[in-house]
Amino acid sequence: xxxxxxxxxxxxxxxxxxxxxxxxIYLVFALVIIRQVGLMTDTVDVGFAAPVKLIAWGHxxxxxxxxxxxxxxx
Amino acid sequence: xxxxxxxxxxxxxxEKTPPKTLSVLEILRSGKKPLIPSGLDGHSQSxxxxxxxxxxxxxxxxxxxSERMVLFIRKHPITNLxxxxxxxxxxxxxxxxxxxxxxxxxxxxFQLIIVAMWYTGIVAYAFERFLDWFFNCGIVTxxxxxxxxxxxxxxxxxxxxxxxxxxxxxxRMGGVVRTMFNYGDVFIQTAGEVPRIExxxxxxxxxxxxxxxxxxxxxxxxxxxxxxx
Numbered sequence: 001x002x003x004x005x006x007x008x009x010x011x012x013x014x015x016x017x018x019x020x021x022x023x024x025i026y027l028v029f030a031l032v033i034i035r036q037v038g039l040m041t042d043t044v045d046v047g048f049a050a051p052v053k054l055i056a057w058g059h060x061x062x063x064x065x066x067x068x069x070x071x072x073x074x
Numbered sequence: 075x076x077x078x079x080x081x082x083x084x085x086x087x088x089e090k091t092p093p094k095t096l097s098v099l100e101i102l103r104s105g106k107k108p109l110i111p112s113g114l115d116g117h118s119q120s121x122x123x124x125x126x127x128x129x130x131x132x133x134x135x136x137x138x139x140s141e142r143m144v145l146f147i148r149k150h151p152i153t154n155l156x157x158x159x160x161x162x163x164x165x166x167x168x169x170x171x172x173x174x175x176x177x178x179x180x181x182x183x184f185q186l187i188i189v190a191m192w193y194t195g196i197v198a199y200a201f202e203r204f205l206d207w208f209f210n211c212g213i214v215t216x217x218x219x220x221x222x223x224x225x226x227x228x229x230x231x232x233x234x235x236x237x238x239x240x241x242x243x244x245x246r247m248g249g250v251v252r253t254m255f256n257y258g259d260v261f262i263q264t265a266g267e268v269p270r271i272e273x274x275x276x277x278x279x280x281x282x283x284x285x286x287x288x289x290x291x292x293x294x295x296x297x298x299x300x301x302x303x
Binding site: 026033 | 122135146184187188191198201202213230
């Protein structure tokens with residue numbers, strides 16, 4: 001296995017940490033989208049609030065899925 | 075005895091009634107809760123309508139309950155074409171990895187996660203652009219003009235001005251696409267705190283300007299009535 005000299009840590013462990021960090025930040029972004037959609041539908045309701053909220057939640061759950069998949073397979 | 079000749083029955087065809095073009099004043103005259111005739115030109119029950127004259131399905135939180143919503147506008151749907159095409163192109167980028175194996179130095183499990191992240195990012199991009207189009211809108215009531223802008227993820231800006239503060243309405247159209255699809259910008263110069271309200275790339279800009287002028291005229295008449303009393 002490839003290791004970083006001096007510190008003796010696997011390159012792939014560092015890569016995994018970076019990917020997980022990026023996905024964690026993305027999760028926060030997905031949560032912000034849910035909040036944003038809530039704010040928008042509260043302001044202007046055009047009769048399409050439920051599908052828009054559903055997409056926002058679907059996107060968030062998909063992000064959570066990828067995060068846990070990354071923990072498992074990386 | 076059988077008939078020798080039977081004339082063909084004339085099929086009664088329902089003539090399509092042309093959309094009714096009533097002015098704002100005519101509709102508002104019908105009382106506190108205006109009666110909206112069926113087939114009113116510009117009136118729609120669709121949530122995706124970019125131009126909705128006397129919308130019934132729209133609820134706006136900042137509106138005063140006594141106000142009557144006259145117009146709901148957002149950017150013309152054709153303005154979404156750019157990001158829709160870009161999204162479609164970006165969706166096919168991972169399939170190019172077969173021809174340009176730039177991720178081959180990574181193990182398969184890393185490649186899988188990166189491709190999944192790519193698709194999630196595209197979904198987020200497309201969704202953000204859709205939200206931007208869907209919720210950035212202009213609302214005209216019989217008393218006020220509102221411009222609702224969601225400039226970034228959690229920032230909301232609602233500019234408003236009273237109809238009687240409107241000083242000038244400018245319509246800007248130009249270019250092949252805008253002329254073909256009949257959309258353009260409407261600039262409202264006001265004497266209020268917000269010096270200018272802009273409705274960008276809205277359908278039927280001339281009609282928007284006409285509606286604003288009619289509402290301004292109505293306000294003037296009401297003011298005159300009040301001062302004469």
